[in-house]
Amino acid sequence: MEDPMYSLQDVIRCDLCETPVPPKHCDICHIHLCTACVRKHLSDQSKDHYIVPFKLRGIITKCTKHSTEVCKKLCTTCNIPVCRLCVASSEHKQHEKEGILTLFETKRKLMQKDLQDLEKSIYPRYQEAATNIPVQRADVNKRSKKLTTALDKQGEALHTEIDTIIQGMKSEIDDMDAQHIAALDQQEVAINKTIPKIKQVILDLKRLLDTSDVCLLSEYTSRTEKFRNLPAQFQVTLPTFSPQEINREQIHQQIGSLSQLTLTFLLDKPRILTNIQTECGYLRNVSCLSDSEFWTCSDDHILRLYNLQGKFLKSVRTTSWITPLDIAVTRLGDLVYADDRDTSINLLSGTQRQTLITLRGWRPQNLCSTSSGDLLVIMTSDKDKQTKVVRYSGSKKKKSIQWDDQGKPLYSSGYGYKYSSENRNLDICVADNDARAVVVVSAAGKLRFRYTGPPSTPRESFRPRGITTDSKANILTSDCDNHRIHIMDQDGHFLRFIHKCGLQSPEGLCVDSRDNLFVADNRGKVKKLQYYT
Numbered sequence: 383m384e385d386p387m388y389s390l391q392d393v394i395r396c397d398l399c400e401t402p403v404p405p406k407h408c409d410i411c412h413i414h415l416c417t418a419c420v421r422k423h424l425s426d427q428s429k430d431h432y433i434v435p436f437k438l439r440g441i442i443t444k445c446t447k448h449s450t451e452v453c454k455k456l457c458t459t460c461n462i463p464v465c466r467l468c469v470a471s472s473e474h475k476q477h478e479k480e481g482i483l484t485l486f487e488t489k490r491k492l493m494q495k496d497l498q499d500l501e502k503s504i505y506p507r508y509q510e511a512a513t514n515i516p517v518q519r520a521d522v523n524k525r526s527k528k529l530t531t532a533l534d535k536q537g538e539a540l541h542t543e544i545d546t547i548i549q550g551m552k553s554e555i556d557d558m559d560a561q562h563i564a565a566l567d568q569q570e571v572a573i574n575k576t577i578p579k580i581k582q583v584i585l586d587l588k589r590l591l592d593t594s595d596v597c598l599l600s601e602y603t604s605r606t607e608k609f610r611n612l613p614a615q616f617q618v619t620l621p622t623f624s625p626q627e628i629n630r631e632q633i634h635q636q637i638g639s640l641s642q643l644t645l646t647f648l649l650d651k652p653r654i655l656t657n658i659q660t661e662c663g664y665l666r667n668v669s670c671l672s673d674s675e676f677w678t679c680s681d682d683h684i685l686r687l688y689n690l691q692g693k694f695l696k697s698v699r700t701t702s703w704i705t706p707l708d709i710a711v712t713r714l715g716d717l718v719y720a721d722d723r724d725t726s727i728n729l730l731s732g733t734q735r736q737t738l739i740t741l742r743g744w745r746p747q748n749l750c751s752t753s754s755g756d757l758l759v760i761m762t763s764d765k766d767k768q769t770k771v772v773r774y775s776g777s778k779k780k781k782s783i784q785w786d787d788q789g790k791p792l793y794s795s796g797y798g799y800k801y802s803s804e805n806r807n808l809d810i811c812v813a814d815n816d817a818r819a820v821v822v823v824s825a826a827g828k829l830r831f832r833y834t835g836p837p838s839t840p841r842e843s844f845r846p847r848g849i850t851t852d853s854k855a856n857i858l859t860s861d862c863d864n865h866r867i868h869i870m871d872q873d874g875h876f877l878r879f880i881h882k883c884g885l886q887s888p889e890g891l892c893v894d895s896r897d898n899l900f901v902a903d904n905r906g907k908v909k910k911l912q913y914y915t
Contacts, residue, residue: 398422407439408432410452434483440594441482455479461600482596489599490591496606497587500580504609508577511612515570519563525620526559532623558621565616572613580609607806611854614915649913651882655898656910658692665902667801667848667890669711676900677717678908679709679890685719685730690910698730708801710749710757718757720746727759727774738777750802756780758810760793760800769793771802771810771823783810783827792821792829801848801890806855807872813846813859820846820859822874833857835868836876848891848902858899860888867891867901869913880913 394414396404401416408415408423409432415423424431432442432454445451445465453463459477468474530552537548583605590602624639662680669677671687675695678686683703687696700706702723709719717730718738727739727746741761747769748760757774768791770784786792793800798816805811808825820833835844846868848860855872858880866881867888880899890902899911 405436406433407436409434409439409442438483438486438594441486441596454482456482456485456596456600458600461597463596485596486599489602492604493587493591493602496604497584497591499606500584500587500609504606505577505580505584507612508573508580512570512573512577515566515573519566522559522562522566526555529555529621529623532625536625555621562618565618569613569616576609576613649915652880652899652911652913654883654909655912656690658688658690658908660686660688660906660908661694662686662906664904665889665906665908667708668892668900668902668908669709670892670894670900671711671715673894673896673898676892676908677709677711678902679706679719680906681705685709685717688908701728701735707746708748710751712751713753713755718749718751720749720759722746727757739774745797747797748801750804752804758802758804760802760812762795762797767795767797769795769800771812781827783823786829792823793817799847803849803851803857805851805857805872806853809872811849811851811857813849815845815847818842818844820849820857822857831874833870833874847889850891850893850899852893852897858891860891860901862887862889862904880911883909883911885909
């Protein structure tokens with residue numbers, strides 16, 4: 383639809399000087415302004431003004447509680463527009479607020495980036511992949527015909543005595559074709575299922591970019607990462623036929639050999655990339671400093687840094703000479719550890735050491751560094767042994783998570799093993815060993831689900847220890863007693879086990895930037911595993 387501002391029949395002009403196509407608008411006075419007249423308009427201090435880009439005219443509204451006021455800010459806690467009286471009121475005083483114009487510009491930039499990403503990069507890749515499936519399917523038939531033709535020629539030379547063998551080999555081809563077609567069908571279904579979703583997101587984004595509803599824009603969150611990676615691809619080793627000269631005494635061997643079809647999807651048995659024996663007899667946790675270096679936390683008072691060749695690089699002693707309960711590497715590459723003796727959280731940056739947090743009446747159990755740079759600390763009270771997760775920004779407490787909607791504890795009481803990880807969707811995932819569950823809450827602290835293992839696993843045998851998340855928002859937790867690792871999706875649905883790769887009492891977990899999994903065990907070993915193709 384043509385913007386009325388640029389209509390040839392009725393060109394919109396500045397209300398002060400008649401300059402055509404004014405770029406600004408006063409959303410309180412409801413007049414159009416050219417750039418030169420903005421200052422003149424603002425000089426009238428007898429009333430309020432709010433200058434916005436012309437296309438964003440109408441973004442501010444009258445306050446529903448104070449009829450004489452307009453809303454220039456949005457309470458992001460309540461997701462409602464607020465006026466200056468609302469901002470100063472007790473209802474919103476402690477809430478986070480953001481300027482509506484700033485919010486619009488920020489969200490529009492995000493949506494424009496996402497739209498460009500979806501239209502220029504992600505959607506074309508899906509289209510290309512979907513188009514390529516029929517071509518691959520046709521190639522399967524062509525190759526199959528070539529193979530059967532070669533077999534027929536060889537069969538005619540051998541006459542009736544080899545017909546049975548030939549027919550058997552054709553059946554093998556049919557079976558392999560069926561496997562290949564089934565794999566292609568599966569891939570096509572996954573791609574075609576996602577394409578409409580992407581198209582819908584694109585349509586939604588285009589509609590949102592034209593809206594002036596601040597509440598709708600405030601609720602917008604990017605879903606682009608969900609589509610960035612195509613569904614699992616596979617590699618295929620195509621069968622070939624190698625005819626040989628006929629030897630009647632060795633007919634079967636003379637017919638030739640038919641290689642087998644090979645499909646590669648996900649790794650049923652993860653690949654061990656590195657297996658390092660550390661100097662420690664027992665490892666509590668491991669945390670990646672980079673893709674080639676990692677810190678370890680053991681049953682002594684020394685934190686150790688290793689590389690993938692198993693070379694010991696550096697060590698740090700805790701000031702209390704007590705075993706640290708946990709470690710975490712921040713997004714800036716600093717090391718954080720929890721000290722049980724003085725109930726402190728300490729930061730190691732280069733050669734500098736500082737105490738970030740000192741707890742009173744609570745003992746730290748676990749640390750997790752988040753994508754935003756915050757720290758999540760699992761702690762247990764000295765008095766009643768209740769457990770909570772507290773989010774810190776530096777040494778400032780931001781949020782405490784302890785109770786569900788019914789006022790019941792989210793986590794088990796006592797000093798049992800508890801480890802945490804922040805997922806890509808900002809969920810907080812806690813492996814609660816005593817509760818025999820992985821407890822997942824939203825960033826706001828609302829319980830999403832409890833994972834107690836797949837249906838085939840008795841809950842009594844599931845005692846999770848370490849926990850981490852990968853780039854696909856899957857959750858991985860170590861099942862120490864059963865010598866395996868559970869993988870579930872971000873909604874708690876069991877996907878598969880990681881086992882059959884020499885795991886022995888796995889404990890601490892972390893992943894590097896390539897989704898390689900680091901596993902620390904109670905024998906002092908660290909394994910680096912590849913569990914994706």
